[in-house]
Amino acid sequence: MVTGAGSGIGAATALALAEAGACVHTTGRSPENLKAIGDQLAATGSGTTAVLNVRDTGAFEQLIARAAEETGQLSILVNNASVRYFTPLMDATPEQEREMIDTLLLAPLAGTRAAVRTMHAHGLAGHIVNISSTSSRLPDQGLYGALKTGIDNLNDTLRIEQENDPIRVIGTLPGAVATNLARHLPPEALQASIAAVQAAPDVTFLLQPEDIARAVVYAVSQPAGISIDEITVNPQADIQPRMH
Known part of the structure; x- marks a missing residue:
């Protein structure tokens, strides 16, 4: 199952997993985007789509259980759904804070718990892939960072709790990626990023969603005795916006 699969990293990861032979269940908030992904999944194999806001953790947990019941297994959960407001800590609104906390922390926690319990109930080995960010390693990335x-700490904790089970926990930390998260960039920051890219056309400032998808497929395709705890994927040059 891949959350936030209507576009960007989620869409690319869902399609890459399907091309690798997985039956992929996808979730997202946009019916139109999910229909397009569903059509592509149908062309590569099997899969399902469900319009869902992962902030509704009860519905999210039920969807995970139902997917496992319908197919007899759940071997991979990719917690990818994301939202970002590029504001300093002192300027964020309570509504923005709540949306980010719900989406970026509480939903992955709820989904991870439901997936691990489902894997245990079915006697399955599996992978939990939590999409983090290199923003977690920088001191000026606002509430998002x-x-x-x-999420990085959740991965470390869960990895210890599950060390005697055949469940692997993988943290994936992308640098700057060309996704629609940039829609919330302040105009001046967006213009600065565009100017940097235009000034050095031969330098890679932005990863593509497919770059992260390849990393995920690589991590979950390793033999059972190998645990890839974390993958960091950076572009050639840094273009992360600073929140100060």
Whole structure:
């Protein structure tokens, strides 16, 4: 199952997993985007789509259980759904904070718990892939960076808790990626990023979603005795916006 699969990293990962032979269940908030992904999944194999906001953790947990019941297994969960407001900590609104906390921390926690319990119930080996960010390693990334640091810690904790089970926990930390998260960039930051790219056309400032998808497929395709705890994927040059 891949969350936030309507576009960007989620869409690319869902399609890459399908091309690798997986039956992929996808979730997202946009019916139109999910229909397009569903059509592509149908062309490569099997899969399902479900319009869902992962902030509704109860519905998210039920969807995971139902997917496992319908197919007899759940071997991979990719927690990818994301939202970002590029504001300093002192300027974020309570509504923005709640949306980010719900989406970036509470939903992955709920989904991970439901997936692990489902894997245990079915006697399955599996992978939990939590999409973090290199923003978690930088001190000036606002609430987004703080919450991604929380995901990194969640990965470390879960990895210890599951060390005697055949469940692998993988943290994936992309650098700057060409996704629609940039829609919330302040105009001046967006213009600065565009100017940097235009000034050095031979330098890679932005990863493509497919770059992250390849990393995920690689990590979950390793033999059972190998655990890839974390993958960091950076572009050639840094273009991360600073929140100060």
